[in-house]
Amino acid sequence: MANTFSRFVNKVHQAPQFLQPFLLTRMFFSQVTYAKTTGIKIKKVSNQEVIITLANKKKVQNHIGGIHAVAAALLAESATGIVFGMNVSDKCIPLLKSMTLRYQRRMQGALTAKATLTSTQVDQINSDEKGDMLIPVIITDESDQSPIECEMEWAWVSKKR
16 A cells, blocks of 8 residues: 555656665655754665665764764664655554664674565555554674664554544
């Protein structure tokens, strides 16, 4: 079931390839203004997969020159929220229910987050009036390793009470 967000993404996919990341990122920032402060860039959006990146720039660095833990958490939340939001009905509100982050080692350079939904998860979001689910996200750094293990639990509820 297409929602307003997914219809917009489908229109962007009709634009020239080189423009798509820019348009998707601008649209995301218009809805999630806090994310704009970090400089997240959207690389790919579909109803089952989202890939976004965060450069290791001064404004998101910690005291040792790596990406700050909270900026990495925002990256994970954004990736899962986007893929989840692609599927939630306009009649429902998506809500982050919980996030668990386990920092395994120091982050090296830029980060890439890849969040995915299975077709079973997409079907559940489309068929159930409300619910919740864990959405997997893998964050890798420039060494192609995963310095963080993340678990994001998202819920959806009806806008009407």
